[in-house]
Amino acid sequence: MATLKLADGTEIFYKDWGPKDARPIVFHHGWPLSADDWDAQMLFFLSHGYRVIAHDRRGHGRSSQTDTGNDMNTYVADVMALTDHLDLRNAVHIGHSTGGGEAARYVAHAKPGRVAKLVLVGAVPPIMVQSEKNPGGTPRAVFDGFREALAANRAQFYLDVASGPFYGFNRADAKIYAGTVQNWWRQGMIGGAKAHYDCIAVFSETDFTEDLKAIDVPTLVMHGDDDQVVPIAASAELSIKLLKHGQFKVYRGYPHGMLTTHADVLNPDLLAFIKA
Secondary structure, eight states: EEEEOTSSSSSEEEEEETTSSSSSSEOOOTTTOOOGHHHHHHHHHHTTTEEEEEEOOOOOOTSSOOOSOOHHHHHHHHHHHHHHHTTTSEEEEEEEEEHHHHHHHHHHHOOOSSSSEEESSEEEEEEEESSSOOTTTOHHHHHHHHHHHHHHHHEEEEEEEEHTTTTTTTTTHHHHHHHHHHHHHHHHTTHHHHHEEEEEHHHHHHHHHHHHHOOOSOEEEEEETOOOOSSSGTTTHHHHHOOTEEEEEEEEEEOHHHHHHHHHHHHHHHHHHHHH
């Protein structure tokens, strides 16, 4: 297992596959998952000759189960430490859901030469929670419900999310993959409850507006219009208006977890953007 020990003692688990002189692609996972959620993408891009890197965010997966530092600025500082450690240059960063926010903030503040392109998939920016400035957002009571359910019975809560809205398995015509549900649950349960609890506020309340405005590399925004977790109207449709060099691709009827359920469609689209 490859791990990076940070200044505060936190150990970050990461995968680094492929030729070290190949173009790097860095993957940022969603809540409450791990680098394993990128299996379909990492194998695909590895087969196309890329170097692929994915880490478990602090408090998630096989990284340290931190009770502090569970905030977006620290998450991004951890990514900066990892990209410095691996000396990644001209990289493509791809973020899903919470990882989309992490990737956006990293790219907005990355050192010159580190980043070439960015992809946001079902991503949380600009900001999820509803407010006077963001009337179309998700009511805070929804996220309070997440916290209550996590604290009461995290195992059942994660099973309900994976078997329901995350992959659209609650739709009448959905083809349900039991293994996909079990794998989501497995990833969630190996992370730390405190970090996952804290991260609900991080992914729902962090404002990425200024980060999006500051990004100066080509950015592809990909979103399913049946995303029940991060509704498209309050996320991607607003983000694309803030990006200087944005491209927007909508996937009709696709769910939040479309990178898994429709990897056969999204992977070639990702490859085309990277190669363009």
